[in-house]
Amino acid sequence: MKHKVAIVGAGQGRFGVREDASQRELAFEAVAAALKDAGTTLKDVDSMVTAVAADEFSFALQPSAQMHDYLEFFPKANFRVEGACASGSMALRVGWMTVASGLADVVLVLGAEKMTEVSTSQATEIMGKGGDAIWEYPFGMTFPGFYAMVARAHMAAFGTTEEQLAMVAVKNHFYGSQNPLAHMPKEITLEKALNSFMVAYPLKLYDCSLITDGAAAVILASEERARDFAKSPVWIEGIGTATDTMRIADRDALHTLRATVEAAKKAYRLAGIGPEEVDVATVHDCFTIAEICAYEDLGFCPKGEGGAFIEDRQTYIGGKIPVNVDGGLKSKGHPVGATGVAMAVEIMKQLRGECGSRQVPGAEVGLTHNVGGSGQVVGVTIYKKD
Amino acid sequence: MKHKVAIVGAGQGRFGVREDASQRELAFEAVAAALKDAGTTLKDVDSMVTAVAADEFSFALQPSAQMHDYLEFFPKANFRVEGACASGSMALRVGWMTVASGLADVVLVLGAEKMTEVSTSQATEIMGKGGDAIWEYPFGMTFPGFYAMVARAHMAAFGTTEEQLAMVAVKNHFYGSQNPLAHMPKEITLEKALNSFMVAYPLKLYDCSLITDGAAAVILASEERARDFAKSPVWIEGIGTATDTMRIADRDALHTLRATVEAAKKAYRLAGIGPEEVDVATVHDCFTIAEICAYEDLGFCPKGEGGAFIEDRQTYIGGKIPVNVDGGLKSKGHPVGATGVAMAVEIMKQLRGECGSRQVPGAEVGLTHNVGGSGQVVGVTIYKKD
Numbered sequence: 001m002k003h004k005v006a007i008v009g010a011g012q013g014r015f016g017v018r019e020d021a022s023q024r025e026l027a028f029e030a031v032a033a034a035l036k037d038a039g040t041t042l043k044d045v046d047s048m049v050t051a052v053a054a055d056e057f058s059f060a061l062q063p064s065a066q067m068h069d070y071l072e073f074f075p076k077a078n079f080r081v082e083g084a085c086a087s088g089s090m091a092l093r094v095g096w097m098t099v100a101s102g103l104a105d106v107v108l109v110l111g112a113e114k115m116t117e118v119s120t121s122q123a124t125e126i127m128g129k130g131g132d133a134i135w136e137y138p139f140g141m142t143f144p145g146f147y148a149m150v151a152r153a154h155m156a157a158f159g160t161t162e163e164q165l166a167m168v169a170v171k172n173h174f175y176g177s178q179n180p181l182a183h184m185p186k187e188i189t190l191e192k193a194l195n196s197f198m199v200a201y202p203l204k205l206y207d208c209s210l211i212t213d214g215a216a217a218v219i220l221a222s223e224e225r226a227r228d229f230a231k232s233p234v235w236i237e238g239i240g241t242a243t244d245t246m247r248i249a250d251r252d253a254l255h256t257l258r259a260t261v262e263a264a265k266k267a268y269r270l271a272g273i274g275p276e277e278v279d280v281a282t283v284h285d286c287f288t289i290a291e292i293c294a295y296e297d298l299g300f301c302p303k304g305e306g307g308a309f310i311e312d313r314q315t316y317i318g319g320k321i322p323v324n325v326d327g328g329l330k331s332k333g334h335p336v337g338a339t340g341v342a343m344a345v346e347i348m349k350q351l352r353g354e355c356g357s358r359q360v361p362g363a364e365v366g367l368t369h370n371v372g373g374s375g376q377v378v379g380v381t382i383y384k385k386d
Numbered sequence: 387m388k389h390k391v392a393i394v395g396a397g398q399g400r401f402g403v404r405e406d407a408s409q410r411e412l413a414f415e416a417v418a419a420a421l422k423d424a425g426t427t428l429k430d431v432d433s434m435v436t437a438v439a440a441d442e443f444s445f446a447l448q449p450s451a452q453m454h455d456y457l458e459f460f461p462k463a464n465f466r467v468e469g470a471c472a473s474g475s476m477a478l479r480v481g482w483m484t485v486a487s488g489l490a491d492v493v494l495v496l497g498a499e500k501m502t503e504v505s506t507s508q509a510t511e512i513m514g515k516g517g518d519a520i521w522e523y524p525f526g527m528t529f530p531g532f533y534a535m536v537a538r539a540h541m542a543a544f545g546t547t548e549e550q551l552a553m554v555a556v557k558n559h560f561y562g563s564q565n566p567l568a569h570m571p572k573e574i575t576l577e578k579a580l581n582s583f584m585v586a587y588p589l590k591l592y593d594c595s596l597i598t599d600g601a602a603a604v605i606l607a608s609e610e611r612a613r614d615f616a617k618s619p620v621w622i623e624g625i626g627t628a629t630d631t632m633r634i635a636d637r638d639a640l641h642t643l644r645a646t647v648e649a650a651k652k653a654y655r656l657a658g659i660g661p662e663e664v665d666v667a668t669v670h671d672c673f674t675i676a677e678i679c680a681y682e683d684l685g686f687c688p689k690g691e692g693g694a695f696i697e698d699r700q701t702y703i704g705g706k707i708p709v710n711v712d713g714g715l716k717s718k719g720h721p722v723g724a725t726g727v728a729m730a731v732e733i734m735k736q737l738r739g740e741c742g743s744r745q746v747p748g749a750e751v752g753l754t755h756n757v758g759g760s761g762q763v764v765g766v767t768i769y770k771k772d
Contacts, residue, residue, distance in 0.1 A: 002488035047627075055441040060519035061512065062470040065762035069518075069632035075648040077627035079476040079763055083465035084448040090465040094480055100487035102388035103625070126447065132455075133446035239489070241433075241463035246455035262461040376451035377465055 001270050003100035006226035006233035007383070009038025009219035010348040015183040015333035018213035023058055023114040024070035030215035030338075031071060031110060034345075038219045039230025042071060045219065046104035048078040051091035051111035053336040056126045058114065067112060077104075084130040085286065086372030087111065088216070088340020089379025093239055095220045105222045111341035112215035123211045127336070130373040132247045144208060146248060146374045147287035148200035153254035154289060155202065157304065162202050164307035166193035168288035169206040169330055171316060176327025178358045183212045183333030207288040212333030216342035234351045234366075237273075238382035240266030244375050257371065259378035260297035264369070268299075271382040275299030278321055278382070279363040280350045282343040284371040285328040291315075294369055295323070298380070317360055325350075325358045340379060343368035351385040387656050389486035392612035392619035393604050393769070395424025396734040401569040401600035401719035409444055409500040409601075410456035416601035416724075417457060417496060420731075424605045425616025428457060431605065432490035434464040437477035437497035439722040442512045444500065453498060463490075470516035471672065472758030473497065474602070474726020475765025479625055481606045491608045497727035498601035509597045513722070516759040518633045530594060532634060532760045533673035534586035539640035540675060541588065543690065548588050550693035552579035554674035555592040555716055557702060562713025564744045569598045569719030593674040598719030602728035620737045620752075624657030624768035626650060630761050645764035646683035646755065653753075654685075657768040661685035664707060664768070665749040666736045668729040670757040671714040677701075680755055681709070684766070703746055711736075711744045726765060729754035737771040 011033025013026055021029070027050075035041060048071075050064035060066060064080035083090035088111035095109035115123050128142035136146075154160045170190050176182040188206060196205035219229075226233040242262030245251055251258065268274055275298055283298065285291035292306035300321050301309040309315060315323035326332050326346040329339060347366035349355050366383040397419025399412055407415070413436075421427055434457075436450035446452060450466035469476035474497035481495035501509050514528035522532075540546045556576055562568040574592060582591035605615075612619040628648030631637055637644065654660055661684055669684065671677035678692035686707045687695040695701065701709035712718050712732040715725060733752035735741050752769040 054447055055515075058519070059515070061440055061514075061516035062468070062519075062759050062762060064468070065470070065629070065632050065759060066519065068629060069636075069762070074630050075628040075644060077763075078629055079467060079469035079472075079479075079627070079758075081465060081467055081480075082448070082450070084451070086465075093465075094467075094483070097480070097483035097487040097489060100489075101483040102486065103483060128447075129441070129445070130447035133444070133448075133452065241465070242461040243451070243454060243464055244460050246451050250455075258461060372465075373448050373451060376448060376455070377463075 001237060004223040005096050005099045005236050006221050007218050007344065007348050008221045008226055008229040008233050009034045010345040011037050012181055012216040012342050012345045013214060014181050015212050015214035015335060017116045023063065023112055024067045026114060026213060026215040027067035027110055027112045028070055030217040031108065034217035034219050042073060045106050045108045047076060047098050048073055048108040048110065049091045049094045050078060050080050051087035051337045051341060052080055053082060053084055053087045053113055054126050067110065083377040084372035085336045086340055086370045086377050086379050087337045089370035089381060092340060092344055092381060093241060093379060096236055096239055099220050099222050105225045107220045108217060109220060109341055110217045111338035113335040113337040114213045115211045115335060116213050120211055135247050144200040144203060147289055148203045150254050150293065151202050151289040157255055158307065160292065160307035162194065164311050165207055165288040166190050167310045168285065168291045169193045172285060172324050172328040172330035175325045175358050176331025179327045179332055182327040182331050183210050184331050203287055209286045209329035209334040212335040214333055214335035214338045216338045216345050218341060218344050231352060232386040234348050234386065235384045236381060237384045238267035238271030240264060240380045242266065243377050246376055248374055255293060257293060257297055257375035257378060259375050260294060260369065263378040263380040264298050267380040267382050273365065277365050278367045279365050280347065280360040281321060281323050281367040281369065282326060282346050283323055283369040285324055285330050286334060298369060322360045325360060340370035343370060347383050351383060387623060390609040391482050391485045391622050392607050393730065393734050394607045394612055394615040394619050395420045395605035396731040397423050398567055398602040398728050398731045399600060400567050401598050401721060403502045404599035409449065409498055410453045412500060412599060412601040413453035413496055413498045414456055416603040417494065420603035420605050428459060431492050431494045433462060433484050434459055434494040434496065435477045435480045436464060436466050437473035437723045437727060438466055439468060439470055439473045439499055440512050453496065469763045470758035471722045472726055472756045472763050472765050473723045475756035475767060478726060478730055478767060479627060479765060482622055482625055485606050485608050491611045493606045494603060495606060495727060496603045497724035499721035499723040500599045501597045501721060502599050506597055521633050530586040530589060533675055534589045536640050536679065537588050537675035540678065543641055544693065546678065546693035548580065550697050551593055551674040552576050553696045554671065554677045555579045558671060558710050558714040558716040561711040561744050562717025565713045565718055568713040568717050569596045570717050589673055595672045595715035595720040598721040600719055600721035600724045602724045602731050604727060604730050617738060618772040620734050620772065621770045622767060623770045624653035626652030626766040628652065629763050632762055634760055641679060642683055643679060643757065643761035643764060645761050646680060649764040649766040650684050653766040653768050659751065663751050664753045665751050666733065666746040667707060667709050667753040667755065668712060668732050669709055669755040671710055671716050672720060684755060708746045711746060726756040729756060733769050737769060
């Protein structure tokens with residue numbers, strides 16, 4: 001990368017059904033945690049960028065301004081960045097650019113979504129419009145349906161099994177149970193996952209991520225400022241963003257996300273590393289099949305071998321590459337606008353060795369992978385320990 | 387500014403009630419015009435950023451991806467930037483950062499909004515949620531009401547008259563009538579403006595900007611690439627973004643927008659100039675009173691003298707500082723997400739001397755001023771001729 005930008009503070013509030021907090025209050029929690037982590041205050045922050053995925057969850061046209069106001073950050077800059085469920089990673093990209101371009105030295109990147117003020121079916125409808133809103137959504141296509149097709153295509157091409165899908169859920173709930181900020185911090189058995197009710201064949205309840213309220217924040221700093229904060233910085237070494245067709249029927253294959261492959265290529269090239277050098281990753285497990293595809297599309301295992309990869313426990317701590325040891329979208333939860341930022345929070349804490357029972361020993365290089373819509377936009381970011 | 391970034395191409399489609407075109411088709415028109423202006427193709431563009439203000443106008447969660455898809459820009463990066471009616475200027479800021487940070491050499495900045503697929507009253511409701519969506523909007527406050535209060539405060543403090551407000555509309559329609567891409571390219575008389583129906587006292591129909599479909603695009607390039615295109619570049623010399631409270635009741639005064647004052651300060655400082663050096667400006671005349679406040683808050687005239695400033699025709703060509711000689715939001719139209727980008731298109735063409743009967747002679751320095759919500763976020767940008 002042409003410029004060095006560090007994460008100097010990271011924080012997340014508790015994910016869950018947060019009837020106790022509004023979106024702005026969730027934002028406040030996360031920002032307060034990030035500031036505390038950095039040992040600083042908002043006075044020392046020059047600029048801000050906010051990720052929110054949907055107007056409709058916020059009942060507002062300008063949700064970022066509501067949170068900015070609650071933080072009393074005026075008159076300093078803030079606006080919203082949106083890339084559906086990859087909004088958080090796009091905001092991180094913009095935060096990185098704000099520092100790298102010299103516009104600001106210390107930047108707050110916030111992601112927040114309050115999804116449970118509408119019903120689960122309404123939330124599924126709202127999210128569904130993140131796919132093609134002309135040719136797919138009006139005809140009944142929402143995300144469970146899309147990922148069910150991805151799973152079927154993967155099973156047909158590579159022999160992936162329903163058990164292997166369920167194993168992703170078991171792993172992520174195992175680690176989520178060790179994360180006090182997770183939405184559903186409880187272990188599940190393979191039987192429980194396989195016997196849960198069918199949502200869209202072959203995806204069952206436990207193959208699906210959660211509809212969650214939550215917020216996360218990171219504080220970025222320039223190379224000159226990176227050592228002025230409480231703890232050691234973590235460096236952003238590679239940022240890749242790539243896109244694909246709006247309409248899934250326009251794609252060559254369903255069992256791969258081209259945007260993931262391309263975004264990863266860019267990020268690896270900028271970081272000057274390959275997938276074998278990644279010690280810990282958070283990937284976009286909005287559905288269990290998405291995590292299996294991510295293993296392959298990010299180069300953690302060859303194409304088609306993602307099912308065997310989880311079956312062999314290669315993505316557990318001790319395996320080849322521990323993935324979603326924070327619980328992932330599956331157990332930690334998926335407040336869409338916050339997700340990409342929360343992934344960066346986890347990697348920051350892993351690379352600092354602060355994750356307790358779910359710490360990946362000796363982790364020096366981390367990766368986050370965040371998917372918007374049905375893969376229309378993907379952000380891959382690579383981080384290195386100081 | 388630490389880095390030099392140029393605009394090398396600019397284009398806008400016709401603004402209006404565009405029953406003939408979808409949002410993606412409007413985007414295509416604008417992008418095609420910008421590419422033609424630059425003498426290049428999308429193949430030469432590295433990255434993209436898209437401004438859209440409201441999910442609800444697009445009937446989609448991820449409207450930027452729809453337009454990106456229609457341009458077949460995959461797998462290159464694109465995401466959405468939103469700052470209510472200042473979305474376009476925020477996207478321009480992000481486009482600038484993309485180049486200045488070294489992430490890309492040639493960047494497309496697109497703004498688009500299709501507002502007339504809902505009724506005028508629905509559009510007013512959707513826009514209204516750009517103000518405080520908890521303490522104002524649910525109690526009936528939409529933008530005509532907010533700017534009516536601004537006008538009343540300005541009249542009470544400074545003796546500004548309804549005639550002076552109407553004079554802004556007369557000027558902007560005069561110039562809009564010379565702009566073939568304007569939504570309402572017709573001249574109006576002072577009498578017509580004053581006798582139009584009351585919307586929210588003292589604002590009448592002709593004090594209000596238009597609900598418009600439209601798109602605009604600019605192509606940005608690094609200093610190294612800026613001279614590889616068809617025509618001479620225009621340089622971005624200053625970018626200022628500032629914010630204010632969400633709730634207008636939390637502000638010290640109604641007759642000024644603090645975010646405009648602060649954003650202008652930043653932009654002038656970065657450009658190393660003062661307001662007296664600006665030769666041509668486009669300001670956010672969503673209501674006529676907003677243009678009068680902008681004269682003052684941008685430093686074109688002392689506080690309180692904006693009414694006299696228009697009455698003395700100081701913002702006509704030949705006056706002290708020609709403002710909105712493209713017709714402004716008032717006559718050219720206000721497709722919210724496109725507006726900030728369309729302002730940059732106009733300034734680009736003014737500084738290149740391409741504006742025909744409404745050309746400001748010898749213009750070398752331009753300024754755009756773009757307001758989001760009721761002043762929660764403002765972008766001010768300063769441009770110089772090559």
